Amino acid sequence: MSDRYTIEDLKTLMSRLRDPETGCPWDCKQDYRSIVPHTLEEAHEVADAIERADYVNLKDELGDLLFQVIFYAQLGNEDAHFDFDGIVDQQVRKLIRRHPHVFPDGTLASVVDPANRPDDAEIKASWERIKAEERASQAGAGSGATSQDESRLDGIAASLPAMVRAEKLQRRAASHGFDWPDITPVFDKLHEEIEELKEAWEHTQSQPDDRDALEDELGDLMFVCVNLARFLKVNPDQALRRTNRKFDARFRAIERVLASQGRDFDAQSLSDLDAIWQSVKGVEKTD
Template sequence: MTKTQGLSRSDALVYDPKGGMDRLREIMRRLRDPNGGCPWDIEQTFATIAPYTIEEAYEVADAIEREAWDELKGELGDLLFQSVFHAQMAEEAGLFSFDEIADTMSDKMVARHPHVFGSESRDKSADQQTRDWETIKAAERADKAQQGVLDGVAIGLPALLRAVKLQKRAARVGFDWPDIGPVLDKITEEARELAEARDSLSQDEVREELGDLLFVVANLARHLNVEPEEALRHTNAKFERRFQGIERRLAADGRAPDDATLEEMDALWDAEKAAERVAKKIPD
């Protein structure tokens, strides 16, 4: 007798280790079932689940950033579960089904890749494909009655990422600096204004001026063809790595950062930087 014999169709699927996508969707349906489901899952809405969806996407990016391939499968599963959760709530509300989500995405990918699924030539560069992709998306926005150049840039995106997307949209209609020189000049100007006026500005004005500076830095990243979110993640990881190095060096002397002066920690920071440079020159 197999493990699933004698079980209901639903239980057989839930406990089937090879049940795949159908198993996951049935688990989600059962979690949301008003009769016997999980109280927490039943109470959730699109709005309450959205922050978890964003968090799971970042955890996928983090695993990739760290090349933690053993963790990536689980993180992708967590992100997939978020889509299943939203789809289940939509189906309960009579909005759309999971299959409709998949079909909508499939239709979009086919339409956006005429050089693969249509009659267009595949003999084009990645840059040309990017331009074609933007043209197709612009046509899709027009079909949705999104007439403004900046319409449709999601408000919930991370601020730096949204800044770049807004700038890219504006650049498509010619609202852009011609090269990197004016961008660097603007960064210098904004930083100087903030430094000079910081003592005379209200906190709201300081926030606005700092936002202006960050927006221009995002523009610099765009002109350098660098994703600012990715660049900042790299720097965050570098800071974390080096500060942990400071902690290890202090711990070797039986001390903690609270026991050290700023000058001592600066010196240890420089030692960590030097050690990293040496390590990078050592062949694997």
């Protein structure tokens, strides 16, 4: 017997947890929908560990995320929809199909001739073409939608986090020529949306219950910010998470400074807090 457990052991464990007579009551109650929040949480914890370069905990977080896949596979197996081996098989086939520049004969054993390797632009074009073919095939075999229902934006899940979906929508539209020619008009649009947001805010001062326009304009501004990030080749979600960490570190630093001086945070004026804020800038680079 091996000293280390395997993926087969993890599948067995999952099956045991779901046993209606001897399994775990909590696990037995779960379904596809109920574990989605846990899946999202585990994915975020993986990202957090990577961003903190916490590779000790990353191993544990990756295990938690893998367990989510095993859980879905067990549910699929119970419902006769799919099983773990089927998930693996489909994924390997898909990745071989999408990487003809690595697997030229469409088999895992095939090897590309480095002398005939396509350049990055050709690889990207091939990737997009293959994914478009997959979407067309899925649409034809799926919901029975007519050609009028089909869109070049099909396949971008509505349940994605809003910022992630905004970027994917923009990238898909841009791949079909619907895009700004360069970054200059994006900056112009940013200023335009700020002014429109100000106008919407001013409107709510006299009509406080009419907030639809305010939400619309704020959403437009955020959408442009995502567009700007795309042109800057910056991941907007990662950039915001970085700012969140920076704010968290600086705020905690203010608390430490005040605590060391025996001062009550809530009793300080905004100007006093801002002065300490300015003094602790950069603390996140050493924490």
